[in-house]
Amino acid sequence: MNIIIIMKRTFNLFLSVFAVLSLGLVSCATTSTTSAGVVGADRTQLMLVSEEEMEASANESYAQVLSEAKANKTLNTNPSTTKRVQNIANRLIAQVGAFREDALGWDWQVNVITDETVNAWCMPGGKIVVYTGIIESLDLNDAQLAAVMGHEIAHALREHSREQASRTALTNAGVSAISSLAGFGEVGTSMVGLAAQYTLELPFSRSHETEADHIGTELMARAGYDPNEAVNIWKKMAAMGGASVPQILSTHPSHETRIKDLEQICLKVYPLYEASNKSN
Numbered sequence: 001m002n003i004i005i006i007m008k009r010t011f012n013l014f015l016s017v018f019a020v021l022s023l024g025l026v027s028c029a030t031t032s033t034t035s036a037g038v039v040g041a042d043r044t045q046l047m048l049v050s051e052e053e054m055e056a057s058a059n060e061s062y063a064q065v066l067s068e069a070k071a072n073k074t075l076n077t078n079p080s081t082t083k084r085v086q087n088i089a090n091r092l093i094a095q096v097g098a099f100r101e102d103a104l105g106w107d108w109q110v111n112v113i114t115d116e117t118v119n120a121w122c123m124p125g126g127k128i129v130v131y132t133g134i135i136e137s138l139d140l141n142d143a144q145l146a147a148v149m150g151h152e153i154a155h156a157l158r159e160h161s162r163e164q165a166s167r168t169a170l171t172n173a174g175v176s177a178i179s180s181l182a183g184f185g186e187v188g189t190s191m192v193g194l195a196a197q198y199t200l201e202l203p204f205s206r207s208h209e210t211e212a213d214h215i216g217t218e219l220m221a222r223a224g225y226d227p228n229e230a231v232n233i234w235k236k237m238a239a240m241g242g243a244s245v246p247q248i249l250s251t252h253p254s255h256e257t258r259i260k261d262l263e264q265i266c267l268k269v270y271p272l273y274e275a276s277n278k279s280n
Contacts, residue, residue, distance in 0.1 A: 034099040037098055066111060084145075103126070110125040111128070124152050125156070126153075147220050151215075154212035222269075230266065
């Protein structure tokens with residue numbers, strides 16, 4: 001039989017199997033991990049990887065990061081900075097019930113690593129690390145630091161890492177099925193290092209970044225931080241200059257798009273900020 005015909009038939013079979021698998025898996029694994037909040041964050045999500053698997057992987061990866069930082073003597077080296085970061089985090093964490101009540105009972109942990117890396121992250125289950133590089137390079141005030149941390153907490157609340165891993169699992173399910181039928185062997189996905197891969201190594205999608213911006217800005221407003229400072233962070237980013245990646249080629253929204261979007265979100269959540277300050 002002509003090799004081209006065989007390849008076409010194999011590909012068509014792959015599409016058929018993948019379609020059946022996709023429909024079946026999607027129908028029984030869709031959910032929304034959070035309430036909408038004022039910003040409307042209640043998009044339906046595909047979750048094939050279990051919450052337990054993701055959190056177990058997160059705990060393992062987080063312990064490894066802390067172990068390396070301790071060995072390098074870079075973990076919580078400045079008591080003043082550590083206390084500042086933890087105090088801001090505690091105010092934000094106190095507000096997570098607006099999006100999901102169960103998150104109030106997570107084993108939240110907040111640590112600071114002395115490193116020039118301009119980054120911060122929050123792994124599934126509430127494991128937060130802030131690098132001094134992002135605080136120093138952007139000269140962040142408390143409200144701006146709250147915006148950064150709120151954004152990262154939002155990724156954890158919406159379980160964006162688990163959602164991305166689930167999309168990969170869905171693709172692998174189709175590949176595995178067709179590989180088996182065609183005699184190509186099995187294709188599997190290891191749970192080892194899953195949280196680190198989807199939290200630290202791979203970028204979140206553009207929609208995930210926007211969603212985290214929205215939730216994070218609401219969290220900071222509820223915690224009594226001026227949401228307009230979230231806009232100011234991206235103005236600082238834009239002012240830093242340098243070659244920027246065109247939006248169409250990036251998973252992150254452009255600085256300009258992000259600023260315009262956050263300005264609209266600030267209008268929505270500003271009353272929450274005002275109400276928080278009146279009650280304190």
